[in-house]
Structure formats: structure tokens, C-alpha cells
Amino acid sequence: MDEMQEILEDFLIEAFEMIEQLDQDLIELENNPKDLDLLNRIFRVAHTIKGSSSFLNFDVLTTLTHNMEDVLNKARRGELVITSNIMDVVLESIDLMKNILVLIRDTGSDKNGVEIDSVVKKLQNISKGEDNQKEESNTIESSTIEEKKVEEVKEVSNETNSNVEEKKVENKEEDNLDYSALSAEEIDKEIDRLLKQRQEEDRAKRAAKLKNNDENKDTSKPAQQTSNTQQVSNTKQINQNTKKVDNAVSTSIEQTVRVDVKRLDHLMNLIGELVLGKNRLISIYDEVEERYDGEQFLEELNQVVSSISIVTTDVQLAVMKTRMLPVSKVFNKFPRMVRDLARDMGKNIELVISGEETELDKSIVEEIGDPLVHIIRNSCDHGIESIEERVKKGKSKVGKIDLKAYNEGNHIVVEIADDGKGLNPNFLKQRALEKGTISEREADTMTDKDAFGLIFKAGFSTAQAVTSVSGRGVGMDVVKTNIEKLNGMIDVESEIDKGTTLKLRIPLTLAIIQALIVSVQEEYYAIPLGSVLETVRINQNEIYMVEGRSVLRLRDEILTLVRLVDIFNVDTLLKNSDELYVVVIGLAANKIGVIVDYLVGQEEVVIKSLGYYLKGTEGIAGATVRGDGKITLIVDVASMMQMAKRVKGSVSSLQEDDINKEKTQPSDYIVLAVDDSHTDRTIIKQYLKPLGITILEATNGIDALEIIKNGDKHIDAVLIDIEMPRMDGYSLATEIRKYNKFKQLPLIAVTSRSSKTDRMRGVESGMTEYITKPYSADYLINVVKRNINFNL
Numbered sequence: 001m002d003e004m005q006e007i008l009e010d011f012l013i014e015a016f017e018m019i020e021q022l023d024q025d026l027i028e029l030e031n032n033p034k035d036l037d038l039l040n041r042i043f044r045v046a047h048t049i050k051g052s053s054s055f056l057n058f059d060v061l062t063t064l065t066h067n068m069e070d071v072l073n074k075a076r077r078g079e080l081v082i083t084s085n086i087m088d089v090v091l092e093s094i095d096l097m098k099n100i101l102v103l104i105r106d107t108g109s110d111k112n113g114v115e116i117d118s119v120v121k122k123l124q125n126i127s128k129g130e131d132n133q134k135e136e137s138n139t140i141e142s143s144t145i146e147e148k149k150v151e152e153v154k155e156v157s158n159e160t161n162s163n164v165e166e167k168k169v170e171n172k173e174e175d176n177l178d179y180s181a182l183s184a185e186e187i188d189k190e191i192d193r194l195l196k197q198r199q200e201e202d203r204a205k206r207a208a209k210l211k212n213n214d215e216n217k218d219t220s221k222p223a224q225q226t227s228n229t230q231q232v233s234n235t236k237q238i239n240q241n242t243k244k245v246d247n248a249v250s251t252s253i254e255q256t257v258r259v260d261v262k263r264l265d266h267l268m269n270l271i272g273e274l275v276l277g278k279n280r281l282i283s284i285y286d287e288v289e290e291r292y293d294g295e296q297f298l299e300e301l302n303q304v305v306s307s308i309s310i311v312t313t314d315v316q317l318a319v320m321k322t323r324m325l326p327v328s329k330v331f332n333k334f335p336r337m338v339r340d341l342a343r344d345m346g347k348n349i350e351l352v353i354s355g356e357e358t359e360l361d362k363s364i365v366e367e368i369g370d371p372l373v374h375i376i377r378n379s380c381d382h383g384i385e386s387i388e389e390r391v392k393k394g395k396s397k398v399g400k401i402d403l404k405a406y407n408e409g410n411h412i413v414v415e416i417a418d419d420g421k422g423l424n425p426n427f428l429k430q431r432a433l434e435k436g437t438i439s440e441r442e443a444d445t446m447t448d449k450d451a452f453g454l455i456f457k458a459g460f461s462t463a464q465a466v467t468s469v470s471g472r473g474v475g476m477d478v479v480k481t482n483i484e485k486l487n488g489m490i491d492v493e494s495e496i497d498k499g500t501t502l503k504l505r506i507p508l509t510l511a512i513i514q515a516l517i518v519s520v521q522e523e524y525y526a527i528p529l530g531s532v533l534e535t536v537r538i539n540q541n542e543i544y545m546v547e548g549r550s551v552l553r554l555r556d557e558i559l560t561l562v563r564l565v566d567i568f569n570v571d572t573l574l575k576n577s578d579e580l581y582v583v584v585i586g587l588a589a590n591k592i593g594v595i596v597d598y599l600v601g602q603e604e605v606v607i608k609s610l611g612y613y614l615k616g617t618e619g620i621a622g623a624t625v626r627g628d629g630k631i632t633l634i635v636d637v638a639s640m641m642q643m644a645k646r647v648k649g650s651v652s653s654l655q656e657d658d659i660n661k662e663k664t665q666p667s668d669y670i671v672l673a674v675d676d677s678h679t680d681r682t683i684i685k686q687y688l689k690p691l692g693i694t695i696l697e698a699t700n701g702i703d704a705l706e707i708i709k710n711g712d713k714h715i716d717a718v719l720i721d722i723e724m725p726r727m728d729g730y731s732l733a734t735e736i737r738k739y740n741k742f743k744q745l746p747l748i749a750v751t752s753r754s755s756k757t758d759r760m761r762g763v764e765s766g767m768t769e770y771i772t773k774p775y776s777a778d779y780l781i782n783v784v785k786r787n788i789n790f791n792l
Helices: 002-031 036-055 059-076 084-107 117-128 142-176 184-214 217-252 261-291 297-322 334-345 362-383 387-392 425-435 440-445 448-456 475-485 637-645 658-662 678-691 701-710 729-737 756-765 777-787
Strands: 324-326 349-354 359-361 399-408 411-418 489-495 499-507 512-520 523-528 532-539 543-546 549-554 557-563 579-587 590-596 598-606 620-625 631-635 670-674 694-698 717-720 747-751 769-772
Touching: 002 036, 002 084, 002 678, 036 059, 036 678, 059 084, 059 117, 084 117, 261 297, 261 512, 261 598, 261 620, 297 324, 324 362, 334 349, 334 362, 359 362, 362 399, 362 411, 362 475, 362 499, 425 440, 425 448, 440 756, 448 475, 448 489, 475 489, 512 579, 512 590, 523 598, 543 756, 549 756, 557 579, 557 756, 579 598, 579 637, 590 637, 598 620, 670 678, 670 701, 678 694, 678 777, 694 701, 701 717, 701 729, 717 729, 717 777, 729 747, 729 756, 747 777, 756 769, 769 777
Parallel strands: 349 399, 523 631, 543 769, 557 590, 670 694, 670 717, 717 747, 747 769
Antiparallel strands: 324 359, 399 411, 411 499, 489 499, 512 523, 512 598, 532 579, 543 549, 549 557, 579 590, 620 631
């Protein structure tokens, strides 16, 4: 308690000193609102007081300073100009800050004494700017409905008239039909018609014959001859038509045989065995070629092996095609569904389908139906706006949904795109925060792409009310689950008021797959190639620590790293080298980097069940026999990514630094704390005191850089604040990394700035870890121990 009281007193002294100068700076700022240096100085004061007060659990003061900091931050970024009205609110905030500090000094608490709600609201309004106009309710003008009904009646009338005219023409020309152009169903109808016609002619012929027998043969002979001639003519015409039909039937009807699906599955299994045999044969040939190089029989053997390989591949493709079905089997039900949904919701929606002839394995076609239903229903409900909204935005009254499928390598891509209002990443984050799906820290570090992925969380929904169409938060979760079962991926792209596009990337078949073979600690694993986005080779120096997780900055995104040996608990027998191979794996909307020892190559593998006793092994989908006859485990990507989330610790090299090996006492370790706030430095010293290590201090980046460069002792880690005078934390980290001897020096950012932009800047400048204030003593101790290899 005495130690905390000492920290509190230091905080009050420092805060009162800052406040006194702040009044003058603010008045000067009002006269010179474009003085960026002055604005930065004022911002640092608010920032420092906020950080210290949050450590000491002064929530009222933290809230007030946080909102004031937001206003100042927008001003220094040029997003708003400090006017007299704004300055009035800021100055009022400063007065409240003084009152709160007095209250803390007198009572030890900032509660139940100072009312800040009205000022906080003013500050928030300033930060937000003008309120967005409220959207009008979704209604349809009666005139639009009437126009639509009239058009429907016209269409039906025109269609009826057209059918009548076609029928008349058909009756006139039925004797001159082109039978080769008719479908099988039309041919059957024509056969029935001709048979009926022949039967009528036969009946007429028999009746005429009986009548002629009763009459006088002499008087009836001319008439009989005429009748017989006419009947012969009619019979010949019918026979000719029947012959035409028979020929058409023989040429137009497909020769098909119904085959039970189980037989196809068995045939596919046999082909899988044949593929394994082919791979084994190729491997043996490579060994024979090395042993008998130059022998004449090798050329003949090569021809046989090549022929078997080609034929096996062709047979495999042919059998796979027997299981293929066009996606039109699924697509065909959506036009009606969209039409009904549009009418129920009072919207005008057009569904455009293309690529429906694209084929997929029968088992996969059956699995993608439900995901597509949920996605299209969401597009109709959440995506496409009401007619009134679309008109206000200058869009067509008719919303459009494009559903298309196309081949991409060994995958099928099903794309659903709408021209609706798009996804608002900030709204998604806020909704997730309200539902407790994510924490505020996670929300701050999320990219827009990550925010789009929130729609796949179980129980998450953006609907304001539960309806028969949506609102329960179960649809998109089903989509993600089903696509992951198929080892597929989901990619979401969206732009506000432009629309949203979802791409489902699905393998053509699940029986025989292309896989990337990797090696870790002399063990081999096969990763389905459909989930492999890319492979990269990196150096240990490119790995950073953020929130206790190892990450890699790959172009414009931060990628979480995890070792395959840690996921599957493989015994570590070999030390890691400085050069690492990273396999970037993507599944549905998730992505991670998996570190392996070697990339063996790409192979075509047949998935075999693990059997009764090993069935259900976490992270393993099955096994395969490779060309050398050895068994290789096939990774279940979805399960493996879930296992990766549970892996703790860093992926740094197992080789310890020589300097750390020489350290035998806690006092041999030195940590430099760089912070312009005396209170924050005191907190750091107090928290790290149990370790018994030496703490050096610096109040700004310039002084810290001199200590690091010219110090006679080796510094093991540097704790760096971001907002500092003379040189901020980002600049300090950049300068330190310019020296080769400091490339491995742990630089730990300790700051209350936790936005995704700040974190990205931290990684870019060379920070190895990023700690957000406030933090606990245990958390800081663990971070420092991990970074300096403290094992005493």
C-alpha cells in the first residue's frame, strides 16, 4: 500500500504540473490552430494523463481525457479545425480535470464528486462531426406496384397470344415437321399422334369395305377404286412419317445407363489404388535409372512407365467425370426463391445466373446447396436496399444479384455478388462488441477484412429484428462450417454503397487431391494444395511479437505464425536454422502461416481412412501411400487451424544467444525503460522489481539512443513509450534497427495507442512486441522474461 501511495503522489504532482502549462498552450493554440508542434505537445499531455489514470483505476478521469484526446488527435491529423466553440468545450474539460485531480488528492477517488457526462457528450459530438441523416423507412409507391402489375398482365397476354399463333402454325405445318430437330418428348407425342391417325384410317377402311360388299359391285366399282386410291395415298404418307419418326428416335435419344452411386464410389476407390501404383512405379523407375544408367532396356521401360502414367491419368479423369454434375442442379432453384423473397420484402431484385454448366463432384454439389441459400437470402435481405433507398443513392430501382460459377485450376469458384449497400466494417465491429463476440482490443486491431469475417461468427447478425428471412445469427455460421468440411475457402469483398461479393473456392473432388508434402523433424505431412495460398522463405529477424503471438508482416498484412511441430506436439530433435519455410494456409475466411523444416514437393495423393482405432484423430484427415511406399499423414486443415489457436509461445529459434548463456544472476540482465512520464517509469520499475534485474531510464528517444549506442553494458530489452518529446517511439525503434548489432535487441512498445494503424507502424519500425496500457504486473513480467530468455 505504501508503494502504491508513492506512485499516486508522483502522479498527482506530475499531472498538476502538466495542467498548469496546458491552459496557456490551449489559448495559444486557439490563436494558432495550425501550429502542429504545439498541438502535439498538448496531445501528449492528455495522452500521458489518460495512460497514468487508467493504471490507477481512475475511470472518470480516464473517460474524460480519452474523449478530449480523440478531439485533439483529429485536430492534429487535420480532420477538424480548432474553433472557438470547440475550444470552449476543451477548456471546460481542463477545468473538470483539475476538479477531478483535487478530488483524487483529497479523497483518493475520482467518483461521486464531478459530473462529466455533458462535457463528454460534447466532446464525442465534436469527434463524430455532423450526424448522418437517418434512413427513411422502406416503402413502395403504389404507382410502382400498379405499373408492375400492368407489365405482368401485358407479358401474360402477349405470351398467350404468341402461344395461340404458334399453335395455328403448328397445325398447318404438322405434316412437314423436321423430326431430326425434335426432342425425345416431342417425338413420343408425334408417334402417338401418327398411331392414332393410322388407327382412324384403318377403321375407315374396314367400314368402307363392309359397305361396298353390300352394294352392287358394278355401280360401286368407280367409287371403290377412288376410295382405295385415297386410302393407299394416306397410308403411304403415314408410313413415311412413321419412318421419319423412327429414324429421329434412333439418332436423337441418348444411349444412357443408370448406375448405382455405390458402384461409382467403388470404381473411384479402384482408380485411387491405380494412382498409388502409378506413383510407386515412377519412384521405382527413378531408382532403376540411377542404378542402371546407360542400359538399353531403360528407354523401353521409360516408354512403358510413361504410357501407364498417361493412361492412368486419363482413366482417373474419365471416372471422375462420371460423378460430375452441373451446378445448375443447385442454381435452378434460386430464381424462384429470389422472386418470392423480393415480393415479400417489397423490393425489386434481379438474379443473373451464369456458368451453370460448370460441373462438380456429385457429393460436393449436394453440400453447397444450403450455404448458397443462406448467402443469397442475406444478399436479398441485408444487401439490396429498398426502392426508396436506391433511388436516393442514385441507383437503379432494380437491385441485382449475380450468381456465377467457373473453373480455376483444380477448384470451382462460386461467386455471389450484389450491388447493394455493402458491409460497414465499423458497424460490424460495434455490433460484435455489443454481443460480446470480440473485445475492444481485438476490435482496434482488426482490419476491414477481419471485420467482414465477423459475419461468420455463430449467433452474429446485423438485423435489427428477427424475421422469417433473417435475424437469428445462424445462417452464415452454417455457410462457414459447410465450406470448411469441403476444404474450401470463403473470400469476402465489400464496399459501402457499392455492394458485396462472396467467393466460394471449392475443390472439384474430395477423393484424389493435389497436396504439398512438407517435412518437420524427419516426419512428413501432406497439406491439401487447395488450402495452400503460397509458400515463402523468411529469416528469424523477420518475426515479431504482438500480444504474445509471433507474427510475420507479409506485404500489406500481418500473418500469425505457428510451428507445425507445436501443433502436433512432435518431439524436437533438430535445431531450427535461421532460415525458415512458411506455408501460408487459408480456409474459409481465416489465414495463418505454418512454419515447416522443408518443402518436399507437390504430389497427387489418394485419401485413405485411418481405420477404426485411429479414426477421429484431431488434425488428421487420413493417410496416403507415397511413391516410396511410406505412409504420410494428410492434414485436416480446418481442425489444424483450430489447434493452432491453442499453441502458446514464440516460434523463435531454439538456439540461445551466447550473451544470455553467460548470465548467471538476475542482476546481470539490464532493461531500458524509455518514457517521458515519471509515473509510467515508476510503474515499470515497481512491476519488474520481483525479477531483480537492473532498470535503466530515459525520458525521450534521443537520450535512449545515446544510452544504447554508447553504454558500456549490454542491454537485454527496451521498453518504449510511443508519445515522447524530441523523438517518439517509432522513430527510436527505426534508428535502433539501423545498427546490425541491435538487429536482435527486443524492442517492446508500451503504450495506450492500440489501433490497427498504430500496431502496423510498430511492426514496420521494428518493434518485436506491442503491449497496450493498462496491463498487469504479471503480464509485463512474462513479456520481459520471454524476450530476454530469463530462466534463472
